[in-house]
Amino acid sequence: MRVVAMGDAAHAMSCFKGQGANQALADGPLLADWLRRAAVPSAVRGFMREMCQRTEQIVRASREAATFLHCPDVLGGGGGRGTQDFAGVREGAVPAFLEGLRAEGIGASLGAGLDGAIRRKLEAEGDAYLPPGGEEEEGCGGDEVELASLRAEALGCASGGDTAGLRRLPPQAIHGAKDAGGRTCLHLAALGGHYHSCRYLLTESCLPHTALDASNSTPLHCACLSRDRRTVHMFAAISKGDAPCWDRNKDGNTPEGLASACEDEHARKAILAALK
Numbered sequence: 001m002r003v004v005a006m007g008d009a010a011h012a013m014s015c016f017k018g019q020g021a022n023q024a025l026a027d028g029p030l031l032a033d034w035l036r037r038a039a040v041p042s043a044v045r046g047f048m049r050e051m052c053q054r055t056e057q058i059v060r061a062s063r064e065a066a067t068f069l070h071c072p073d074v075l076g077g078g079g080g081r082g083t084q085d086f087a088g089v090r091e092g093a094v095p096a097f098l099e100g101l102r103a104e105g106i107g108a109s110l111g112a113g114l115d116g117a118i119r120r121k122l123e124a125e126g127d128a129y130l131p132p133g134g135e136e137e138e139g140c141g142g143d144e145v146e147l148a149s150l151r152a153e154a155l156g157c158a159s160g161g162d163t164a165g166l167r168r169l170p171p172q173a174i175h176g177a178k179d180a181g182g183r184t185c186l187h188l189a190a191l192g193g194h195y196h197s198c199r200y201l202l203t204e205s206c207l208p209h210t211a212l213d214a215s216n217s218t219p220l221h222c223a224c225l226s227r228d229r230r231t232v233h234m235f236a237a238i239s240k241g242d243a244p245c246w247d248r249n250k251d252g253n254t255p256e257g258l259a260s261a262c263e264d265e266h267a268r269k270a271i272l273a274a275l276k
């Protein structure tokens with residue numbers, strides 16, 4: 001008898017990312033899809049590979065969140081676990097980073113807003129804290145040429161709305177990918193109005209919706225150019241209270257301004273309504 005583990009049995013995670021059931025639900029159709037396409041042994045192998053690729057980062061993140069949220073001295077600067085190890089922060093810079101979080105009132109009391117607040121701080125002051133050479137995963141010894149080509153592929157998938165293609169790529173390809181205009185995969189997917197790709201990049205790849213490209217545009221600005229009401233609505237909903245998403249970009253355009261410039265009256269009204 002062959003048994004295939006999925007859901008919590010395959011990728012148990014803490015509940016601090018609210019992702020366990022989401023990921024368990026995604027496993028079912030994925031296995032069905034593989035079984036439709038291939039004989040059982042290779043379908044199971046393909047399923048396991050893709051499932052692990054999709055969930056690995058989330059399992060780690062949920063573990064880190066549990067450690068962070070349950071470490072009483074995490075902000076104490078007194079040698080607790082949290083002061084030695086913090087994902088995305090250079091070793092040695094952790095105490096200063098935690099001190100900064102405490103000074104700004106960033107802690108567990110923010111609840112669901114905690115991740116975003118930490119991410120924004122890292123984005124704003126990243127140079128001071130990130131490991132040398134940019135993002136953490138670049139130092140992991142991977143082949144740089146191959147990584148560059150995977151990142152180019154990620155950008156292509158994002159702008160073409162190829163969510164299945166994105167799923168096949170390793171997380172570091174999606175995370176480090178930027179085009180010549182400094183646009184992330186999320187900017188490009190938003191620009192194309194690719195709702196499902198945007199959802200994937202936000203919820204499973206955990207790309208930040210506040211990221212700025214070279215012209216200070218966020219994915220919300222890009223979505224407004226796409227004319228896709230559903231994509232605009234999603235970004236508007238998650239961007240509430242996040243100033244950079246509503247600010248003017250370097251061309252002087254706010255999301256509302258970009259939406260108002262739409263010549264199609266019907267689309268313009270729908271997008272402006274989605275921004276509310």
Ligand SMILES: Cc1cc2nc3c(=O)[nH]c(=O)nc-3n(C[C@H](O)[C@H](O)[C@H](O)COP(=O)(O)OP(=O)(O)OC[C@H]3O[C@@H](n4cnc5c(N)ncnc54)[C@H](O)[C@@H]3O)c2cc1C
Pocket residue numbers: 006007008009015017018019020021022023024
């Ligand atoms: C406090 C908490 C909050 C959470 N919040 C979220 C959230 O906000 N968002 C989110 O996406 N996820 C959340 N989760 C995670 C989510 O509940 C799980 O990831 C999800 O239920 C896993 O589904 P599953 O089918 O893989 O496993 P389960 O739901 O655990 O199902 C396994 C089933 O197998 C049965 N079983 C076990 N052993 C046997 C046996 N020997 N024979 C027969 N049956 C057996 C069990 O009784 C159970 O019914 C949370 C979890 C907790 C604990």
